Amino acid sequence: MTQEPRFEAALAIHLFKGGRLLLDAGVPFGVVFGGTDVNEDVKDEHKRAVMEEVLHTARFAVAFTDKLKERAEELLICASKKIYVQPQGIETRVASHFSWSDFLHRTGVRAKQEENVRVFLLVCGLRRVKDPLYLLEVFAEWHSQNPLVALIIIGPKIDPVFTTEVEESVKRSVGVYLAADLSQEELHAAMQKSFALVNSSLSEGMSAAILEAMDLGLPVLARDVPGNAAIVEHEVTGLLYSSPQEFVSMSRKLLNDHELEERLVRNGKNYITTCHNPMEERIAYQKLVETLH
Template sequence: MKLLFLACLSPKTGNCTTAERIRDHIESAGHVCVLRDTRDFDSASEVKLLMSQGPERFDAALAIHLFKGGRLLLDVGLPFGVIFGGTDINEDVKDEHKRSVMEEVLHRARFAVAFTEEMKHKAETYLDCDITKIHVQAQGIETRTSPNFSWTDFLHTSGVRVDRVDDLHVFLLVCGLRKVKDPLYLLNAFSEWHAQNPLVILIIIGPKIDPVLSSEVEECVKRSAGVFLAAERNQEELHAAMRKSFAVVNSSVSEGMSAAILEAMDLCVPVLARDIPGNAAVVQHEHSGLLYTSPEEFVLLSKRLLGDEELQKNLRTNGKRYIMERHDCVKERTTYQQLVEKLQ
C-alpha cells in the first residue's frame, strides 16, 4: 500500500521528528509512506489531484493535526487516518469554523490517534465525534547522543564565555522560536537570578520558525545577562547537549506532548515544565519532574533543585522509569502498523 503522510515538517521540530518516526513504523511493515509538508498545499483539491493522478498515485493517507493536515484530506475520496496535535485540542477547538472542520475530519477518518487519555477525553468533551475511533498511543521515545559532541565547544558557540565550565549549571530551554512556545517567558526572572548566582545560565535552543519572534528573542537575549541563544543542532547533538545540562526547561503556553520533555527524561535529566495540561499529563510534580506556574516559582524550584541532590536523583530515576513504562517505541510501532491495516 502507498500512503501520503501530511504533517508540519519544519526541520528539527517535534512535529517533524514524530512524523519521521511514524513513517518508519509504517514502512517497516512493507508499505510505502511519502511524507509531505502541509504548507506545500493551499487546498484539499491540490492533495486530491496529487493522490489520484500520475506516478504519485496513492492508496490512502495519514495526517498529523486534524485541522492543519486533516482538512486537506476531506476531498480525496480515499481512506485516511489522523493523529491529534496539541493545537487541535488546546487551541483550534475554540474557533467555531476550525472545530466544525475537525468534526468532519473525525467523521470521515477510519481512525484517530491521541497521545494521551486526556487528549481523548478533551476530544469527547469539545467535539461531536465517535469516541470509539480514537486510539490512545503515547509517543515512542528513543534518544541517541553524538559521540563527537564537545560541551565546551557547544557553550563557546552559544556565546557562553566562562573559565569554570564544569561549575556551570545550565538550564536548557528546547523549543522552536514561535509564540506557543513562549521562549521569553522566563527571561527577566532568570536574568535576575543569574545576577545573584553567575553560575546558573539559561540557553534557548531551537529552529527559528517565526521570523518576527525570532528577531525579538535575539534582541532580548543580547540585553539579558545569563541568557543565551544557541543555533539549532541535529538530533544527536541536541540530545548530547541535553544530557550535559543540569535541567531541561519547557515554557510553552500549550503542548500536546512535548518530545523535549520526554527525551530529557529518557536521558535522565531533570525537567522543569510550565504547569499546563499537556505537560501535567506527562510530568508528575516532585516525582518525575517539577511544574511551575510563574517565572518566580520557576526560580524558587530551580534553587531548591540545585540544593537537593536527593530530589535530583529521584527526578532522574522516576523520569527514566516513566519513559520505559509508557513510551516504548516497539509498542508504538505495533499500534501504527495495526491501525494502517484499517486503511486497506
C-alpha cells in the first residue's frame, strides 16, 4: 500500500483477515464479509473489536445473503445502511487436458471397474471449521459394503497441524482418499467427472464449491447449516443432511434414483443462472467501487 504510485482505493475480502490490514493504509476502502467473520471470528473479543473498527472505517460492506447481513447486524456494532447484499457470481472453466483416470490413480483410488466408481468429492481448505473428517467413519463402512463408492477430500493445506490429523485419519481408513490440490480449471474438471459434491462444514458463508458444482451439473449433498441452507433447497437444488447416517441414506437414494439426480442438476443450474449471474455481480461492484473516489 506504500508503493508509488500509491493506490487510490482498496477492496478487502474478510473483515478480519483482510480489512484489518487497511485500517492504517490511508486510502478509502470497502470490505466483503466472509462466513468466517460472522460464524467464527466474532466469538473472539479481539477479532470482533477489530472487525467493528473495520466496519466503522469502511465506506461499504458486502454480504452474500440477507441472512449473513442480519447476522452481522446482530453481532457487530455497525451502520445497517453500509451493508449491501450481493450474491457471488459464478463462472466455471474446465481444463481440457485433465485426465480423470490419472487423477484417480494419483489419489490412490483402485477399482477393477474404474468407469463405475462413484466419486463423492469433498472440496475444502483443510481447517477445522470445514470438518472434512465428519463423514469418515460412516463412509468407510459404506465403502466396505459397496466398494464402488469413494470419498475424495481435496483442497489447500491451510492448517498444518490439522492437515496432519486429516492425513493420518485417511491413511487408517478405507474408501476415503486425500487428493493433492489442483488448479481451479483442473478442479472444475474433476468436479464434472464426479458423482456428487459434498460439503460437511460446521459453518459457511456462501460456499463457492457448492455453487460451482451446481453450475457444472453436479448434484450437491450439503450439511444442514444456515449458510448452506440459504443456497440449497432440500430435494430441489440439492440435498441437506444433519448427520453422517443421514448423508449415507441420502447418497444411497441419489445413486438409485435417476429422476431425483436429474431434477437436482436441472434446478441447480437454473438457480445459478437466475441468482448468481457474474455480470450482475460485476456491475454491482463497479457501482460500489465508484463510491470510493
